[in-house]
Amino acid sequence: xxxxxxxxxxxxxxxxxxxxxxxxxYLMGRLPREEEERFERHYLSCQRCLDQLELGEKMLGGLRQxxxxxxxxxxxxxxxxxxxxxxxxxxxxLAALVAAALLLPSGLLYRRLQQVGxxxxxxxxxxxxxxxxxxLLTLSPRRGDAAGAEPSHHLRLGAEPGSIVLALELDLxxxxxxxxxxxxxxxxxxxxxxxxxxxxxxxLVLSLPTAFFPPGDHLLRIEDPASHQPLAHFxxxxxxxR
Amino acid sequence: xxxxxxPATPAENRIAAADRAAAEExxxxxxxxxxxxxxxxxxxxEMIERYSRGVLFLLRRLSGSADVxxxxxxxxxxxxxxxxxxxxxxxxxxxxxxxxxxxxxxxxGKNRKRLRRKTDAAGDSLPxxxxxxPSQLDSTLRGxxxxxxxxxxxxxxxxxxxxxxYRFYLAEEDKDRICVDLGLSHKHFNxxxxxxxxxxxxxxxxxxxxxxxAA
Numbered sequence: 001x002x003x004x005x006x007x008x009x010x011x012x013x014x015x016x017x018x019x020x021x022x023x024x025x026y027l028m029g030r031l032p033r034e035e036e037e038r039f040e041r042h043y044l045s046c047q048r049c050l051d052q053l054e055l056g057e058k059m060l061g062g063l064r065q066x067x068x069x070x071x072x073x074x075x076x077x078x079x080x081x082x083x084x085x086x087x088x089x090x091x092x093x094l095a096a097l098v099a100a101a102l103l104l105p106s107g108l109l110y111r112r113l114q115q116v117g118x119x120x121x122x123x124x125x126x127x128x129x130x131x132x133x134x135x136l137l138t139l140s141p142r143r144g145d146a147a148g149a150e151p152s153h154h155l156r157l158g159a160e161p162g163s164i165v166l167a168l169e170l171d172l173x174x175x176x177x178x179x180x181x182x183x184x185x186x187x188x189x190x191x192x193x194x195x196x197x198x199x200x201x202x203x204l205v206l207s208l209p210t211a212f213f214p215p216g217d218h219l220l221r222i223e224d225p226a227s228h229q230p231l232a233h234f235x236x237x238x239x240x241x242r
Numbered sequence: 243x244x245x246x247x248x249p250a251t252p253a254e255n256r257i258a259a260a261d262r263a264a265a266e267e268x269x270x271x272x273x274x275x276x277x278x279x280x281x282x283x284x285x286x287x288e289m290i291e292r293y294s295r296g297v298l299f300l301l302r303r304l305s306g307s308a309d310v311x312x313x314x315x316x317x318x319x320x321x322x323x324x325x326x327x328x329x330x331x332x333x334x335x336x337x338x339x340x341x342x343x344x345x346x347x348x349x350x351g352k353n354r355k356r357l358r359r360k361t362d363a364a365g366d367s368l369p370x371x372x373x374x375x376p377s378q379l380d381s382t383l384r385g386x387x388x389x390x391x392x393x394x395x396x397x398x399x400x401x402x403x404x405x406x407x408y409r410f411y412l413a414e415e416d417k418d419r420i421c422v423d424l425g426l427s428h429k430h431f432n433x434x435x436x437x438x439x440x441x442x443x444x445x446x447x448x449x450x451x452x453x454x455x456a457a
Contacts, residue, residue: 013260044296059442062387200306
């Protein structure tokens with residue numbers, strides 16, 4: 001960003017703001033913290049940028065809402081997409097099977113389609129069923145050196161595979177995006193994700209498959225997306241099913 | 243003139259103009275601080291008017307709630323005025339940073355209090371929701387915005403331009419990657435976003451006029 005700082009008022013020209021999509025990137029939480037705060041000091045007294053921010057906020061909100069409405073309407077398509085994801089490596093052959101079935105009906109293919117249809121119906125039902133007694137952990141960040149520290153949070157796995165919900169208590173600005181990394185006891189990365197948005201209270205809530213958590217000690221680390229600097233550590237111990 | 247030989251480039255002229263604007267803003271801020279310290283009530287109103295809209299927007303973004311933003315907005319200016327009427331600022335030119343910092347600090351303080359209440363609550367009680375459900379008004383507004391966005395997208399040609407919007411705003415892909423994939427220059431990319439926003443603005447204003455006419 002071509003800007004120089006004079007006192008606190010930030011020398012940002014509007015051509016640069018437009019060229020670098022600062023308004024959009026700010027609204028999407030994709031500016032590094034320093035740039036974000038610099039842009040805030042500019043727009044606090046800039047009616048032109050505030051007009052653009054308010055317009056951009058409405059447009060982005062409208063885009064997300066329209067997409068959410070489309071996804072809800074396309075219930076079957078969503079169930080199919082989920083089925084393909086769940087079927088993993090069989091995705092491509094299954095897609096070919098479905099495509100072939102549409103072109104070349106036969107008794108065998110028809111029976112296979114019936115099976116797939118049954119699986120999809122089951123998956124769809126699962127999507128809309130209430131869930132009871134989901135494993136839920138509310139985690140506070142570990143202060144100080146997290147490496148080698150004895151985890152204070154324990155969670156015992158159920159007999160059946162499922163999900164674990166982790167509610168991470170963070171003091172982070174909402175609207176900003178963060179990176180999360182899950183490490184096992186050997187320091188291997190089990191899962192990572194970027195662009196996780198903190199909620200209105202500055203917290204993150206994650207629902208992760210139990211397959212990511214073999215029994216043992218794990219460390220969930222929240223990082224600054226630009227610098228990868230750790231912002232919070234959450235050690236936890238996963239216990240095997242009884 | 244630029245530091246090198248020859249006339250300044252357009253970029254250098256823009257930066258110089260931006261520097262002048264920033265220096266002017268710092269001068270206005272310092273003047274407001276000085277007058278407020280001198281007991282000038284009109285200067286207090288001018289200061290609030292100058293930063294009010296920006297502070298409200300910032301707090302709404304941080305908190306995700308218009309009600310919380312409104313409360314914190316009032317508190318922000320109460321704290322800022324108390325400081326300016328009293329000890330003042332070491333560098334009056336840094337007023338905007340002080341206002342920004344105060345707003346952020348108040349939001350974080352409110353957030354910490356809310357988390358402490360959750361931790362101290364009885365084990366069986368449900369914690370406060372992090373995100374209150376949208377109000378009826380919010381839901382209606384979002385629905386209207388979605389409808390206007392659909393109209394804007396339907397009018398956007400060619401289809402590649404719609405893909406630019408989806409990939410940038412929804413998939414949150416990098417601009418460079420989108421440009422390489424779709425064979426666009428950065429200038430063309432910027433133009434697509436600009437046209438989409440302008441058309442959305444026209445539709446929004448039209449909708450507002452229609453609503454006022456119907457009222």
